Amino acid sequence: MAYAPKVQPFRSRVLADGFVLATSQSGDHAFFAPGEFDQFRQSPQLLSLRRQAELRARFLLGDSHPSIGVRRLIASRIAAKRDTVSAGPSLHILIPTLQCAHSCRYCQVSRSLHDQGHTLSLADIDAACDTIFESPSPTLTVEFQGGDPLLRFDLIERAILRIKARNVAESRRIRFVVASTLHQLDAPMCAFFKAHGVHLSTSIDGPRELHNRNRPIPGRDSYERTVAGIALARERMGHDSVAALMTTTKASLDHADAIVDEYVRLGFREIFLRPLSSYGFAKRNQALLGYSVEEFFAFYRRGLERVLHWSRQGVDIREVYTSILLNKMLSTFDAGYVDLQSPTGAGSSVLVYNYDGHVYPSDEARMLAETGDTSLRMGRIGTPLQSLLASPVRSVLIDASDVQKEPHCQACPYSLFCAPNPVDAQAQFGTPCVAAHDTEHCQRHMGMFDALFTKLRTADDDMQDLLHKWAQPVAAEQT
Amino acid sequence: MHRVVSYANVAAEWFPELRLLVLARSADERAAIEDLQSAGLPNVRWVESSVLQDGDIVVPRSVKDEAVVLLRESDTHHALFMTNRCNSYCLMCSQPPTPADDSWLVDEAVDAIRHLRSPPLLLGLTGGEPLLLGVGLRRVLDAVSKYLPGTQVEILTNGRLFSDWRVAAQILTGLSTPVRWLVPLYGHADFVHDFVVQAPGAFDETLAGLMALQAQRQQIQLRIVLIEPVLQVLPELASFIGRNLPFVREVALMGCEPIGFALANRELCEVDLAQWSDTLELAARQLRRHDIPHLLMNAPLCSLPKALWPIAQRSISDWKNVYAAECEACCVKADCSGLFAWHERGWKPAPLRTIESAEAIA
Numbered sequence: 001m002a003y004a005p006k007v008q009p010f011r012s013r014v015l016a017d018g019f020v021l022a023t024s025q026s027g028d029h030a031f032f033a034p035g036e037f038d039q040f041r042q043s044p045q046l047l048s049l050r051r052q053a054e055l056r057a058r059f060l061l062g063d064s065h066p067s068i069g070v071r072r073l074i075a076s077r078i079a080a081k082r083d084t085v086s087a088g089p090s091l092h093i094l095i096p097t098l099q100c101a102h103s104c105r106y107c108q109v110s111r112s113l114h115d116q117g118h119t120l121s122l123a124d125i126d127a128a129c130d131t132i133f134e135s136p137s138p139t140l141t142v143e144f145q146g147g148d149p150l151l152r153f154d155l156i157e158r159a160i161l162r163i164k165a166r167n168v169a170e171s172r173r174i175r176f177v178v179a180s181t182l183h184q185l186d187a188p189m190c191a192f193f194k195a196h197g198v199h200l201s202t203s204i205d206g207p208r209e210l211h212n213r214n215r216p217i218p219g220r221d222s223y224e225r226t227v228a229g230i231a232l233a234r235e236r237m238g239h240d241s242v243a244a245l246m247t248t249t250k251a252s253l254d255h256a257d258a259i260v261d262e263y264v265r266l267g268f269r270e271i272f273l274r275p276l277s278s279y280g281f282a283k284r285n286q287a288l289l290g291y292s293v294e295e296f297f298a299f300y301r302r303g304l305e306r307v308l309h310w311s312r313q314g315v316d317i318r319e320v321y322t323s324i325l326l327n328k329m330l331s332t333f334d335a336g337y338v339d340l341q342s343p344t345g346a347g348s349s350v351l352v353y354n355y356d357g358h359v360y361p362s363d364e365a366r367m368l369a370e371t372g373d374t375s376l377r378m379g380r381i382g383t384p385l386q387s388l389l390a391s392p393v394r395s396v397l398i399d400a401s402d403v404q405k406e407p408h409c410q411a412c413p414y415s416l417f418c419a420p421n422p423v424d425a426q427a428q429f430g431t432p433c434v435a436a437h438d439t440e441h442c443q444r445h446m447g448m449f450d451a452l453f454t455k456l457r458t459a460d461d462d463m464q465d466l467l468h469k470w471a472q473p474v475a476a477e478q479t
Numbered sequence: 480m481h482r483v484v485s486y487a488n489v490a491a492e493w494f495p496e497l498r499l500l501v502l503a504r505s506a507d508e509r510a511a512i513e514d515l516q517s518a519g520l521p522n523v524r525w526v527e528s529s530v531l532q533d534g535d536i537v538v539p540r541s542v543k544d545e546a547v548v549l550l551r552e553s554d555t556h557h558a559l560f561m562t563n564r565c566n567s568y569c570l571m572c573s574q575p576p577t578p579a580d581d582s583w584l585v586d587e588a589v590d591a592i593r594h595l596r597s598p599p600l601l602l603g604l605t606g607g608e609p610l611l612l613g614v615g616l617r618r619v620l621d622a623v624s625k626y627l628p629g630t631q632v633e634i635l636t637n638g639r640l641f642s643d644w645r646v647a648a649q650i651l652t653g654l655s656t657p658v659r660w661l662v663p664l665y666g667h668a669d670f671v672h673d674f675v676v677q678a679p680g681a682f683d684e685t686l687a688g689l690m691a692l693q694a695q696r697q698q699i700q701l702r703i704v705l706i707e708p709v710l711q712v713l714p715e716l717a718s719f720i721g722r723n724l725p726f727v728r729e730v731a732l733m734g735c736e737p738i739g740f741a742l743a744n745r746e747l748c749e750v751d752l753a754q755w756s757d758t759l760e761l762a763a764r765q766l767r768r769h770d771i772p773h774l775l776m777n778a779p780l781c782s783l784p785k786a787l788w789p790i791a792q793r794s795i796s797d798w799k800n801v802y803a804a805e806c807e808a809c810c811v812k813a814d815c816s817g818l819f820a821w822h823e824r825g826w827k828p829a830p831l832r833t834i835e836s837a838e839a840i841a
Binding site: 003026028049050052053054056057063067068069070072073076077332333461464465468469472 | 642668669670671680682683684685686687688690711715719722723725761767768769770
């Protein structure tokens with residue numbers, strides 16, 4: 001029979017509700033009730049023709065010898081899932097200073113205002129700006145982090161002006177982002193940022209009490225001053241000139257609704273329910289700040305439901321972590337989230353130029369250096385990009401994040417959407433080469449993919465519309 | 480092949496490589512053209528006609544004292560018929576194929592293109608299956624590029640032969656003519672599509688053809704004719720397109736033309752679109768989810784749920800477009816596709832209704 005169905009290569013997993021999720025080589029998925037799954041594997045020809053057609057359309061069923069059209073289609077689907085790393089480093093993070101007025105308990109890096117030693121030298125700033133242009137990428141994002149970089153606005157200004165001047169001849173599309181508490185933001189800074197199309201990214205951990213508890217400063221008014229900074233930025237630079245990130249601490253876990261509501265109240269279009277790794281801060285604070293993956297799931301699910309609640313009311317807001325995962329699950333256009341790329345984007349699409357004069361593969365990697373582990377240094381600032389990319393650190397990271405080389409990933413239905421995170425592994429175990437399923441990175445993402453696939457399976461048409469909308473990559477100017 | 484010209488324009492439009500058919504209105508004008516012929520201009524003839532128009536491209540039939548008008552400047556839809564041969568036998572084909580060798584049509588098309596006085600905005604190439612012409616199709620496209628700069632070409636093709644890289648290279652490599660390829664897709668799985676086009680293996684070849692077109696960054700419009708076996712799977716098909724063919728420019732959902740094979744396969748092709756509103760809305764929703772632009776063609780507004788009116792086009796070529804008695808008092812007639820002229824002998828896409836102004840505004 002010409003159209004006899006043959007089961008094609010697939011990976012599957014039983015979800016909590018008993019349904020089986022299967023994904024095919026193309027990244028398409030289907031759900032099976034348990035009995036149907038056995039029939040699919042053993043005698044797919046007994047499935048209804050309608051069901052056979054659905055499974056063929058997802059490349060879970062096919063012919064014994066798939067012909068050229070289907071083969072080409074699947075190859076292009078796989079390539080589209082993995083092509084975001086190849087264009088050369090596009091995200092360049094500069095750490096002008098570690099100085100910060102805050103003394104957040106979960107922060108590993110920041111130093112007090114009186115500390116003069118943790119600041120990037122002028123020569124290193126200039127060299128970093130020049131290295132950025134060695135990347136062939138036509139679009140570049142230059143992000144300033146800290147510490148609080150606005151404490152050294154002079155260094156930001158120097159870097160942006162140098163890059164702008166160079167770009168007259170280079171004509172790259174460059175986006176600037178400054179991550180800051182905004183406490184030091186003033187009108188002249190806004191004018192400069194507006195003139196140069198700079199976006200601001202700040203931190204709001206939730207309502208006043210929670211935020212001020214997470215982010216202590218001598219005046220105990222971190223929240224008030226950040227909100228004032230947001231208002232000033234919006235007034236001078238436009239509503240969408242500033243975005244916010246939150247960090248989930250142990251104190252956040254019981255307040256998912258209030259945190260989401262705070263973002264809605266402040267008029268943000270995005271909220272990122274960002275977990276803190278259990279090893280992501282000084283060991284002495286583990287008991288005080290740490291929480292389990294399960295505790296984070298409960299918080300995340302609650303927060304996500306709250307965001308969906310507001311979306312259904314017509315509020316324009318999305319949860320970024322969910323968007324990133326839905327993009328992997330549903331969209332053919334990959335948004336290129338660094339931590340889930342295979343090979344990893346760390347050190348390939350991202351480079352961090354640290355105040356200490358060294359280049360690191362990611363923000364987490366330079367934080368690791370503050371705890372004494374400098375093994376992920378790629379080279380000194382000023383080293384030609386080619387040499388940085390040829391560094392042993394990078395090849396270790398690429399190797400350790402290749403899903404093809406990781407047996408556990410090979411069997412995982414999420415392997416086209418996800419990848420090991422070797423920088424995380426280094427932080428958790430002191431080596432990038434570990435069995436993926438032992439890492440918190442894997443446990444967290446398995447759980448989140450499970451939850452989102454279940455959400456997708458049970459979604460009505462309006463919810464499907466919303467989840468697909470979130471799956472579309474956000475235009476660069478909004479992120 | 481001749482270009483019809485008014486007497487006054489003969490001098491301005493004469494070129495040695497063109498043939499002109501001059502609209503002569505008087506004995507003097509006829510005599511003047513005959514003088515030109517005897518003076519050694521073989522490519523000028525006169526004609527007396529009240530139906531031919533200045534600028535028409537015509538093929539005179541010498542035996543019958545008549546001429547076939549291939550192209551007319553004042554028409555909004557210009558099309559050249561490329562072949563009546565085809566490698567598919569679609570259930571609802573409006574132009575049933577014949578096997579006879581008609582490769583002379585290529586020369587006729589190139590000749591017609593050469594004789595056009597000014598480039599039309601849009602030129603359709605239809606069949607049959609134009610890819611069967613191979614390099615002949617490329618000759619036609621190169622003629623458009625040479626003689627009709629600025630003209631956008633639309634080619635209706637099943638794309639199957641592009642699965643052969645030789646054909647793809649022959650027709651697409653270095654192609655400078657702007658072409659939009661109109662490619663039908665009738666299923667999300669091989670056995671569904673292959674049944675509709677009555678050709679085993681067609682689904683796979685069309686997919687490969689679409690990939691070949693995409694590799695050359697060609698513009699693609701997918702076409703889906705709304706007959707019963709297709710409506711049965713339409714939302715799934717829309718989702719398949721969103722996941723696998725997101726590079727297409729748009730998807731056209733088209734009412735079936737009640738003519739040709741559609742009449743013979745009436746039990747599969749005659750549908751009451753109004754009964755399929757939910758299916759159409761769900762399919763449109765699937766396409767929206769994947770950001771695929773889409774439109775409805777050949778479907779009168781009264782056959783569609785109101786939510787889909789904004790994407791319904793006035794799509795039926797002027798020469799075969801009619802309206803029914805119900806349409807006369809209808810307040811959305813001006814925005815409506817109307818009907819195919821031959822719906823009387825076939826069927827209507829749905830029971831027609833006169834839309835009152837209250838409904839249109841609501």
